Amino acid sequence: MNQATLSTPFRASGVGLHGGQPAEVTVSPAGPGHGIRFVRADRPGSADVPAHMDRVTSSRLATTISSGSESVATVEHLLSALVAHRIDNARISVSGPEVPVLDGSAKRWVELLTDRQEQDARARTIRVLRPVEVKSGVRSMRLLPSDGLEIDATIDFEHARIGVQKLAFRVDPDDYDRDIAWARTFGFLDEVEALRANGFARGGGLENAVVFAPDGTTLNELRAPDEPVRHKVLDILGDVALLGCRLQGHIQAIRPGHGMTLALLRALRADPAAFERV
Numbered sequence: 001m002n003q004a005t006l007s008t009p010f011r012a013s014g015v016g017l018h019g020g021q022p023a024e025v026t027v028s029p030a031g032p033g034h035g036i037r038f039v040r041a042d043r044p045g046s047a048d049v050p051a052h053m054d055r056v057t058s059s060r061l062a063t064t065i066s067s068g069s070e071s072v073a074t075v076e077h078l079l080s081a082l083v084a085h086r087i088d089n090a091r092i093s094v095s096g097p098e099v100p101v102l103d104g105s106a107k108r109w110v111e112l113l114t115d116r117q118e119q120d121a122r123a124r125t126i127r128v129l130r131p132v133e134v135k136s137g138v139r140s141m142r143l144l145p146s147d148g149l150e151i152d153a154t155i156d157f158e159h160a161r162i163g164v165q166k167l168a169f170r171v172d173p174d175d176y177d178r179d180i181a182w183a184r185t186f187g188f189l190d191e192v193e194a195l196r197a198n199g200f201a202r203g204g205g206l207e208n209a210v211v212f213a214p215d216g217t218t219l220n221e222l223r224a225p226d227e228p229v230r231h232k233v234l235d236i237l238g239d240v241a242l243l244g245c246r247l248q249g250h251i252q253a254i255r256p257g258h259g260m261t262l263a264l265l266r267a268l269r270a271d272p273a274a275f276e277r278v
């Protein structure tokens with residue numbers, strides 16, 4: 001398998017989910033070995049911010065990556081679309097501190113991501129050889145050997161419209177577009193006030209998130225009954241980009257979150273006998 005990039009740049013604009021500021025994003029082709037890197041277009045001469053686990057400065061609610069004083073927040077939905085479509089190299093220019101949330105899913109990104117171009121260099125992959133596991137209270141994530149990239153997720157929320165949801169997904173570009181890309185981020189009405197007081201969800205609204213009410217209903221229509229667990233798979237895949245190369249392995253996640261996925265990637269890297277680079 002060879003590395004791949006885009007054939008032509010694409011653009012989207014909107015507000016950030018947490019900061020609420022408007023920004024335009026331009027995703028452009030990049031050469032072999034470049035990887036996926038962000039740059040702040042509103043700060044001329046600023047350093048690139050590579051999409052890499054060593055650059056993560058926050059994984060509370062969303063993933064923020066930084067390089068010195070430059071940072072880009074909520075990178076995971078765009079990265080998810082790029083990983084699902086096996087894009088290894090891209091330059092992502094953002095005219096503000098946060099990637100626009102658009103409709104809260106990766107739907108718009110996969111609509112824009114139509115032209116993939118293979119490059120004259122072999123793809124770099126981390127292949128899992130033996131299990132790695134991380135736990136934190138009721139949350140756990142495991143990484144097992146596989147002949148591809150698979151994500152199984154289980155969530156359990158005490159809400160009548162969610163409850164226990166499970167999904168097993170084998171990553172493939174077409175299946176991702178059909179089954180995962182459109183799943184939106186979600187939140188709970190009784191937590192929104194507290195989030196906003198702490199500087200989160202300021203750009204959040206019914207146009208970019210599913211909101212669950214305390215009375216067991218939703219404030220907007222779900223796109224599928226199991227949309228929440230599909231969004232968790234979307235998020236996990238976005239954080240997998242932070243390995244800095246492709247992953248061959250099987251992720252099993254119980255009550256996942258950005259912090260857990262990052263902990264799993266770090267645990268993998270800390271155990272050199274658990275993987276090989278191919």
Ligand SMILES: [Zn+2]
Nearest residue numbers: 076077185235
């Ligand atoms: Zn998300």
